[in-house]
Amino acid sequence: MRVVALNVHPVKSCAIRPVGSASVERAGFAGDRRWMVVDADRTLVSARELHRLFSVVPDTPQTSEEVTSGLRLRAPGAPDLHLDGASGEEVAVRLHRHDLTGSLVSPEADAWLSEVLGSPGLRLVRCVDPTQRALNPDHSKSGDHTAYADGYPVTLASRASLRRLQDWVAETAVERGDAAPDPLPEQRFRANVVIDGDLEPFVEDTWTSVRIGGVGFRVAKPVDRCVMTTIDPRSLDTGPEPIRTLARHRRWDGKTWFAIQLIPDRTGPVRVGDDVTPG
Numbered sequence: 001m002r003v004v005a006l007n008v009h010p011v012k013s014c015a016i017r018p019v020g021s022a023s024v025e026r027a028g029f030a031g032d033r034r035w036m037v038v039d040a041d042r043t044l045v046s047a048r049e050l051h052r053l054f055s056v057v058p059d060t061p062q063t064s065e066e067v068t069s070g071l072r073l074r075a076p077g078a079p080d081l082h083l084d085g086a087s088g089e090e091v092a093v094r095l096h097r098h099d100l101t102g103s104l105v106s107p108e109a110d111a112w113l114s115e116v117l118g119s120p121g122l123r124l125v126r127c128v129d130p131t132q133r134a135l136n137p138d139h140s141k142s143g144d145h146t147a148y149a150d151g152y153p154v155t156l157a158s159r160a161s162l163r164r165l166q167d168w169v170a171e172t173a174v175e176r177g178d179a180a181p182d183p184l185p186e187q188r189f190r191a192n193v194v195i196d197g198d199l200e201p202f203v204e205d206t207w208t209s210v211r212i213g214g215v216g217f218r219v220a221k222p223v224d225r226c227v228m229t230t231i232d233p234r235s236l237d238t239g240p241e242p243i244r245t246l247a248r249h250r251r252w253d254g255k256t257w258f259a260i261q262l263i264p265d266r267t268g269p270v271r272v273g274d275d276v277t278p279g
Helices: 051-055 107-117 159-176 243-249
Strands: 002-008 017-019 021-025 035-038 057-059 071-074 081-083 090-095 098-104 123-126 154-158 193-196 209-212 215-225 255-264 268-271 276-278
Touching: 002 021, 002 268, 017 057, 035 090, 051 107, 071 107, 081 107, 107 123, 154 159, 159 193, 159 243, 159 255, 215 268, 243 255
Parallel strands: 154 193
Antiparallel strands: 002 017, 002 193, 021 268, 035 123, 057 071, 071 081, 090 098, 098 123, 154 255, 209 215, 209 276, 215 255
């Protein structure tokens, strides 16, 4: 088994940035989900509600050698915006059920996002201290933490599992008399690490730990999937898949499941091509 893709998501729910290597910190990949967009009530705005977030391309020095500022934002028809970091006050923010904090970045960033996304009153915040965000103690240890990820620092997906899911989706379409669907892109699942090789579909469900290159991780739990996986990141259209098919084959505890969530046990680099060793 080897790593076949690595991804960083600098701004939560914005475009995915593929990278050849990443630096693993205790909070996750360096620069991953360190910014997020909130509304006037300082509550997370995600692509679930505002699909156009997928069209905003965020880059940092970790994702592009061209970027020398803290964060660069790009979007079709808009000028690039370069931001040095959080310069405003630290405020309370809400991420799903989590009460967290974030530093306001700048009025310029707020105006740019509100204009590009066609939604007044948006604010950009940055997580300055991820150690303040403790994880669910049922699946973590004291001191584990992350920034603005939904639950845990790193997500890993298997292409073997995705291929099995693709087969199931095709079977569902045939049963319903629908046209054969295009393959679901792995980007629907927004994994940090994608692996492939000689492995059975969904064998990752059985792992308790995994080593990627020289970095060890604990497996926290599988990932319960939401409607955001039903949004096409290019067209921004929505459809029933993959939730409809996951609900037939991968449903328990009232949720649908795909991929696993990891917690780093140490820091260090990971690279595309690294060996993957489960435990």
